[in-house]
Amino acid sequence: QFGTLPAMAIGYLMPQRRTAEWCAMALLDQVLHGGRAGRVYRDQVLEKQLAVEADGGVDDLFGYDGPTQMTTRIFHKPEVSSEETLGAFDQIIREIQEKGITANELAQIKVKWCSDYFATLEGGRGGHMPKFGLMHLLACFTLFDGEAQLVNTILDGFLAVTTEQVQEAARSFLQPQNRAIVFRKPK
Helix, strand or coil: CCCCCCEEEEEEECCCCCCHHHHHHHHHHHHHHCHHHCHHHHHHHHHCCCEEEEEEEECCCCCCCCCCEEEEEEEECCCCCHHHHHHHHHHHHHHHHHHCCCHHHHHHHHHHHHHHHHHHHHCCEHHHECCHHHHHHHHHHHHHHCCCCHHHHCHHHHHCCCHHHHHHHHHHHCCHHHEEEEEECCC
């Protein structure tokens, strides 16, 4: 449905998994891409009305052991330039880098993060593969960490993240030299 719209994908390199920075970036990902409540969607689609859709995130936060990216996808209106859209996106990033996020926003993100994690543990793939999410996480923690029991304790690192750590992650990792951008300009 978005094939005729101009679009962009902005990918930032993620920190090494299971570090404090990784936990902070995962929560920052929720701040930016938390559905319709995420800052990117609210700013680009609802407030400035530059785009018709904006989403993103890390494809599988627990399922990688090496370089990966947090990617934002923005489908903007044809009458809005890619430069204007990217400028508005960069302003969202600058605001977090300069002002951070509030304690209330972080608390809400943590509640959603826990809810999503538990939903993953309980989730399946249709009726034929119940508890797929739990199996996937056990496999990831066994393969990458040699610690299947992390499935029970991995949330602790995310729940310990502070607003200052989220702001520092934005300052450290959301830099132009740490990103790649792909522009799509349909005929």
